[in-house]
Amino acid sequence: xxxxxxxxxxxxxxxxxxxxxxxxxxxxxxxxxxxxxxxxxxxxxxxxxxxxxxxxxxxxxxxxxxxxxxxxxxxxxxxxxxxxxxxxxxxxxxxxxxxxxxxxxxxxxxxxxxxxxxxxxxxxxxxxxxxxxxxxxxxxxxxxxxxxxxxxxxxxxxxxxxxxxxxxxxxxxxxxxxxxxxxxxxxxxxxxxxxxxxxxxxxxxxxxxxxxxxxxxx
Amino acid sequence: xxxxxxxxxxxxxxxxxxxxxxxxxxxxxxxxxxxxxxxxxxxxxxxxxx
Numbered sequence: 001x002x003x004x005x006x007x008x009x010x011x012x013x014x015x016x017x018x019x020x021x022x023x024x025x026x027x028x029x030x031x032x033x034x035x036x037x038x039x040x041x042x043x044x045x046x047x048x049x050x051x052x053x054x055x056x057x058x059x060x061x062x063x064x065x066x067x068x069x070x071x072x073x074x075x076x077x078x079x080x081x082x083x084x085x086x087x088x089x090x091x092x093x094x095x096x097x098x099x100x101x102x103x104x105x106x107x108x109x110x111x112x113x114x115x116x117x118x119x120x121x122x123x124x125x126x127x128x129x130x131x132x133x134x135x136x137x138x139x140x141x142x143x144x145x146x147x148x149x150x151x152x153x154x155x156x157x158x159x160x161x162x163x164x165x166x167x168x169x170x171x172x173x174x175x176x177x178x179x180x181x182x183x184x185x186x187x188x189x190x191x192x193x194x195x196x197x198x199x200x201x202x203x204x205x206x207x208x209x210x211x212x213x214x215x216x217x218x
Numbered sequence: 219x220x221x222x223x224x225x226x227x228x229x230x231x232x233x234x235x236x237x238x239x240x241x242x243x244x245x246x247x248x249x250x251x252x253x254x255x256x257x258x259x260x261x262x263x264x265x266x267x268x
Contacts, residue, residue, distance in 0.1 A: 100266045114261050118254075166246050173250035180257040199249070213237040216249040 011108055015116020020123050023090055032082070032128050039079070040135040043072035048143050061148045062140035063157060069136050070164075079132060083125055083168060084192045087175035090121045092188035118176055125172040126165060133161045170216070174199065 023029060047053045047068060059065050073079065094100040094117075103113055137157070178195040179188030200217040202210060212218060 095266070104266055110262050111258055114258060163242065166243065170246040170250055174253060177250055177253040177257045180261055195253070213241045214245055216245055218237075 011112045012116050012119065015108060015112055016119035016123065019090075019117045019120025023120060023124055028086070029124050029127065032086070033131050036079075036128065036131045037135040037138070040069070040073055040132070040139055043069055043076070044139045044143065047072065054144070059144050061153075062137065062144045062146055063149055063153045065140040065144045066136055066157065069140055073132070073136060080171060080196070081193075083128070083172050084175040084196055085189050086128075087121055087125065087172040088179035088188040088192035089185050090124075091117065091176040091179040092182055092185045095183045096185050114180065118173070121176050122169055122172060125169055129165050129168040130161075132168075133164060171196070174216070 047065070053059055053065065053068065057064075057068075094103060104110075106113075108116075174195055175192035179192050182188040182191050196217070199215070202215045203212060203217055205215075
């Protein structure tokens with residue numbers, strides 16, 4: 001007997017929830033969450049112990065250091081590469097090992113399955129982005145303190161955090177959407193990286209063809 | 219990123235915002251969406267019996 005179909009919203013939520021739990025069970029997100037503070041410390045060590053920023057710049061409290069720390073971490077491109085690889089891997093792994101056929105037997109349309117998968121992966125990307133922000137702010141607080149931080153500084157940080165979350169989710173979405181055209185994890189990751197490079201190359205187009213404000217990788 | 223403004227003062231930003239918020243959010247929303255539509259259409263018809 002065929003199980004009754006659920007409304008789209010329920011089916012999507014259940015599919016996304018199942019995808020989220022499946023990815024969490026792999027322990028890969030846990031490794032990401034534990035690795036991010038250590039990864040951020042690379043730049044903390046560089047700025048505080050090698051370049052001694054507090055001797056050269058007026059770093060009065062943690063939020064004066066956060067932009068420099070973030071700039072260093074972001075320009076390493078490792079976080080973005082990890083986001084793309086994570087998104088592409090989890091989009092294609094079912095297909096590579098044939099598990100997609102098991103999903104095909106569930107009372108779920110292909111679109112519901114795909115959107116649920118994208119949502120589940122995106123939820124993990126949101127978590128790692130929050131971990132990145134907390135790591136950068138945490139290290140900055142540890143090294144530069146919180147004395148002198150005002151409401152406007154916190155508002156600035158919250159707004160920046162929201163925008164960083166949007167950027168990372170959009171970047172992850174580019175990765176998982178482009179990987180959805182492929183069937184193996186390796187080809188999915190390569191396609192996601194090529195899509196990212198293609199978006200970066202768009203910034204080299206003449207401004208009268210595509211104005212720079214409409215280019216994803218500015 | 220080039221975007222790290224102070225929303226309450228707007229004058230003491232370390233980084234300068236070059237583009238408006240609407241540009242930012244529309245590009246961030248539209249780019250994945252443009253790629254998602256063909257991906258969904260493809261996935262509806264692709265062979266999953268490999």
